[in-house]
Amino acid sequence: MSFExxxxxxxxxxxxxxxxxxxxxxxRWPNLRETVTLVTAAALxxxxxxxxxPVLEGIRPDLLLIxxxxxxxxxxxxxxxxxxxxxxASGLWIVNSVYSIGYMRGNNEQHQTGFYVxxxxxxxxxxxxxxxxxxxxxxxxxxxxxxxxxxxxxxxRNAEARAGGRTYLGVLLFTSIALLLPAxxxxxxxxxxxxxRDGGVLQGMVTPATATALFALFLFGTGKAAxxxxxxxxxxxxxxxxxxxxxxxxxxxxxxxxxxxTKVAVYIFGLDFLxxxxxxxxxxxxxxxxxxxxxxxxxxxxxxxxxxxxxxxxQLAYIVLGASLATSMGVAGGAFHLVAHALGKITLFFCxxxxxxxxxxxxxxxxxxxxxxxxxxxxxxxxxxxxxxGLPPMGGTWSKWLLMSGAADAGLTIVLAVLAxxxxxxxxxxxEIPMRGFLRPPAQTGGNGGIREAPLLCVxxxxxxxxxxxxxxxxxxxxxxxxxxxxxx
Amino acid sequence: xxxxxxxxxxxxxxxxVLPLLAAPVCVLLRRxxxxxxxSCLTSLGCLGIALTLARQIYPHGVISYAMGGWxxxxxxxxxxxxxSVFxxxxxxxxxxxxxxxxxxxxxxxxxxxxxxxxxxxxxxxxxxxxxxxxxGDAFNLFVFLEIASLSTYALVAMGRQRRALVAAFQYLVLxxxxxxFILIGVGLLYMMTGTLNMxxxxxxxxxxxxxxxxxAALAFLVIGAALKLALLPLHIWLPNAYTFxxxxxxxxxxxxxxxxxxxxxxxxxxxIYDLRWSGLNLPLNDVLALLxxxxxxxxxxxxxxxxxxxxxxxxxxxxxxxxxxxxxxxxTSAGLAASTLHILNHAVIKAGLFVAVAAVLFRQGGSTLQLxxxxxxxxxxxxxxxxIIAGGLGLIGVPLTAGFVSKWALLQALIESGTWLYVAxxxxxxxxxxxxxxxxxxxxxxxxxxxxxxxxxxxxGLQLSIWALVAMNLYLGIxxxxxxxxxxxxSGRLLAPTAGVPL
Numbered sequence: 001m002s003f004e005x006x007x008x009x010x011x012x013x014x015x016x017x018x019x020x021x022x023x024x025x026x027x028r029w030p031n032l033r034e035t036v037t038l039v040t041a042a043a044l045x046x047x048x049x050x051x052x053x054p055v056l057e058g059i060r061p062d063l064l065l066i067x068x069x070x071x072x073x074x075x076x077x078x079x080x081x082x083x084x085x086x087x088x089a090s091g092l093w094i095v096n097s098v099y100s101i102g103y104m105r106g107n108n109e110q111h112q113t114g115f116y117v118x119x120x121x122x123x124x125x126x127x128x129x130x131x132x133x134x135x136x137x138x139x140x141x142x143x144x145x146x147x148x149x150x151x152x153x154x155x156x157r158n159a160e161a162r163a164g165g166r167t168y169l170g171v172l173l174f175t176s177i178a179l180l181l182p183a184x185x186x187x188x189x190x191x192x193x194x195x196x197r198d199g200g201v202l203q204g205m206v207t208p209a210t211a212t213a214l215f216a217l218f219l220f221g222t223g224k225a226a227x228x229x230x231x232x233x234x235x236x237x238x239x240x241x242x243x244x245x246x247x248x249x250x251x252x253x254x255x256x257x258x259x260x261x262t263k264v265a266v267y268i269f270g271l272d273f274l275x276x277x278x279x280x281x282x283x284x285x286x287x288x289x290x291x292x293x294x295x296x297x298x299x300x301x302x303x304x305x306x307x308x309x310x311x312x313x314x315q316l317a318y319i320v321l322g323a324s325l326a327t328s329m330g331v332a333g334g335a336f337h338l339v340a341h342a343l344g345k346i347t348l349f350f351c352x353x354x355x356x357x358x359x360x361x362x363x364x365x366x367x368x369x370x371x372x373x374x375x376x377x378x379x380x381x382x383x384x385x386x387x388x389x390g391l392p393p394m395g396g397t398w399s400k401w402l403l404m405s406g407a408a409d410a411g412l413t414i415v416l417a418v419l420a421x422x423x424x425x426x427x428x429x430x431x432e433i434p435m436r437g438f439l440r441p442p443a444q445t446g447g448n449g450g451i452r453e454a455p456l457l458c459v460x461x462x463x464x465x466x467x468x469x470x471x472x473x474x475x476x477x478x479x480x481x482x483x484x485x486x487x488x489x
Numbered sequence: 490x491x492x493x494x495x496x497x498x499x500x501x502x503x504x505x506v507l508p509l510l511a512a513p514v515c516v517l518l519r520r521x522x523x524x525x526x527x528s529c530l531t532s533l534g535c536l537g538i539a540l541t542l543a544r545q546i547y548p549h550g551v552i553s554y555a556m557g558g559w560x561x562x563x564x565x566x567x568x569x570x571x572x573s574v575f576x577x578x579x580x581x582x583x584x585x586x587x588x589x590x591x592x593x594x595x596x597x598x599x600x601x602x603x604x605x606x607x608x609x610x611x612x613x614x615x616x617x618x619x620x621x622x623x624x625g626d627a628f629n630l631f632v633f634l635e636i637a638s639l640s641t642y643a644l645v646a647m648g649r650q651r652r653a654l655v656a657a658f659q660y661l662v663l664x665x666x667x668x669x670f671i672l673i674g675v676g677l678l679y680m681m682t683g684t685l686n687m688x689x690x691x692x693x694x695x696x697x698x699x700x701x702x703x704x705a706a707l708a709f710l711v712i713g714a715a716l717k718l719a720l721l722p723l724h725i726w727l728p729n730a731y732t733f734x735x736x737x738x739x740x741x742x743x744x745x746x747x748x749x750x751x752x753x754x755x756x757x758x759x760x761i762y763d764l765r766w767s768g769l770n771l772p773l774n775d776v777l778a779l780l781x782x783x784x785x786x787x788x789x790x791x792x793x794x795x796x797x798x799x800x801x802x803x804x805x806x807x808x809x810x811x812x813x814x815x816x817x818x819x820x821t822s823a824g825l826a827a828s829t830l831h832i833l834n835h836a837v838i839k840a841g842l843f844v845a846v847a848a849v850l851f852r853q854g855g856s857t858l859q860l861x862x863x864x865x866x867x868x869x870x871x872x873x874x875x876x877i878i879a880g881g882l883g884l885i886g887v888p889l890t891a892g893f894v895s896k897w898a899l900l901q902a903l904i905e906s907g908t909w910l911y912v913a914x915x916x917x918x919x920x921x922x923x924x925x926x927x928x929x930x931x932x933x934x935x936x937x938x939x940x941x942x943x944x945x946x947x948x949x950g951l952q953l954s955i956w957a958l959v960a961m962n963l964y965l966g967i968x969x970x971x972x973x974x975x976x977x978x979x980s981g982r983l984l985a986p987t988a989g990v991p992l
Contacts, residue, residue, distance in 0.1 A: 067970045069894060074967070140888040147887070157936060173923050178916045185900045
């Protein structure tokens, strides 16, 4: 498999789309259908891997597909940050597909073909977004992602799912149409280009006040980054089957949001301009507020998935915070957190789904003593929680470290304090769950005390991603190398 | 070879004459399928001519054709510039794509002994519309406008329900008022300039532009065109006409009638009058912009509250007409180009949606389609549902659909003019569009509960028409560069300082 990097980029978008078509064709043969999903996921990951070498060498593959309007192209360009995101999304898709098969069959869910088709389309959109060469391409990936995940959120097709779907679509479309789109058109008008360029395109084109307003439009407009007050869609999306929450609402969709924010900060505003103009300062505090407030809300949620959703809102704010620090260390910390949080949160959701599949429990307060019944699941939950809190020996340590260095670089000691407080809050709301599982006595004595894990196809993926959290601590070099490539460019 | 060259020279006249001759032939033929085939061939022929003309005009500029050999400004001149040829393509393309699928739907909805009359009226409407676009003569424009309007009234009246007659009558009264206003305006202009040739008028008008007569003429022309265009508050005929007309006719009306009226407005306001250098302080652009904004917001809001699908789409059309008028009211090249582009894009999107509704009605029977009737559609007619979703996303202006391209162009034009309130109105209108479109989509995917509605996909012809329009919608969403270049050139010519002589 030796492609030109540019064709490999195009292939990364087309492969999942072709997969979606094949999955639809295999409607009548579930085993064949699932094979198609797995093969597509593996092929996509292999294809994305071929791009790592060139990107590490400093090459930026570039491909102009078509001009939608004069000067406005559908353009793919791959830089190190996008590489990182593309890798995370496509790699975790494989694990998640295995898990989906276990979960969907274990729970006898309906409309499985549509589920896998939408999933594949969502992945294509994620790849397009990760490799977007300008804001228009990014917006296209962003919106396709919104629409392809809507049927997944409303998968159960009951009143609750429909209400959740309305909130989901309402918030995401409202922010993208009312805030993000005008921001993009304004950049096109002010700077004459919407391409992502090193050092940004806005420097010297706008006043600091305009830049501040634009940055706010971009950050709030990227509803997928879930900055308060536009975070409600994320808890609402939890009505979806758990594999959707795991890959899309802990990895692909939300990371698409924070990736957009990072990319806009770095390649549209430029970090220098962002810090000199002071445009990022107000948003920094919005991120800080979201970070703390969402942690507090998470504390009060008894529903496991809702708690994890608010935890995600809080963790996404870390990455936005990293971009808003407007230092390269801060951005690197945010980008590392994109990986670390993806591994950790997907594990947590896998665990939540496994608990639901095996024991049909959804509330935190029902989990007393469950750790003895499901030791692997709760063990993985513990590992992933520690990673998200940022304690060694888990991968999340590094992102906290980099973020704190970034805050110190920017001379914002108070942000250091905020990060410390947030870690404490994380400990309280995340560790409660494995503590209940392992330390409290079981609520009812009906069980025979034996181990009753979810199906193997559910448990194996969550052990794998939990192991990933540990590996990321001892072997963070691949991620750091990509980040170094980015910083040197 | 010379014969072909001779034929090529006659094309500007031929494309109007072709449907005009085909109409009486329809009446003589009477056989429904033959008549349908003839109409399809005629409109495809017009499309072919329009495309040939476009290929001549875009590199070489304006074509002037003297009807009957009488030289302008004394004879009737057919004058085709970039804008008119763009419109010719829009109209003949939309007519062809809708007519291809019309056979079965018309057969089901119209009594067999009247089908040939319906197609004759469609061809006359096509004649009128193409004539309005190609003529360079103001009075001739009025004549074609009446041909188009009269045949449209007849078409609306052929709807299944008796209320179609009331709708047609309402349309007739208001349409006639609009036509008369235009006639008065043209008369006053003739009085002041002594010519009916629009190019000639534009040249002779500046010295007398400040007179009350010339200004009154402008008022009559603008209001007359706005009535035909159904610009708020002159819109009341449109929702009923679209709702009660035969399903495929609604698609034709949505794609053609109001679009041609928009063209007429552009011609009057920028082709004949050019207020920008007149020194007159007329707030015409502001008035048009305000009405457009009102239409965008109010009509979208009303659309959100509709229960009947065709009526909902009609109100959505009123809002989209607001987009078109807002763009042209800016009096900038970018704004006019955005309007022109949206004329094409909205024609394709809305025609696709109405044809999809026709397909649903074909299977369901009846002449109105409540939102609740759509339940279970995604199971029984998955392809039609997909087409409805694609069209709906186009109305919202989601990337990769034609609607996004127009919205982008319009937003850019608005930001360029610094009219931030209009930007906000456009975005608010898009958000309302999200709501009404989502009501349709949710209705289509709703489960039927216990009721099990037996539905199959519509026949091939309708499918073909739907998917041709949807494919156009998506194609224009991905590759609008050629269209945008043409629209920019068209607006550039209209707004060029040489078009009107500066005072």
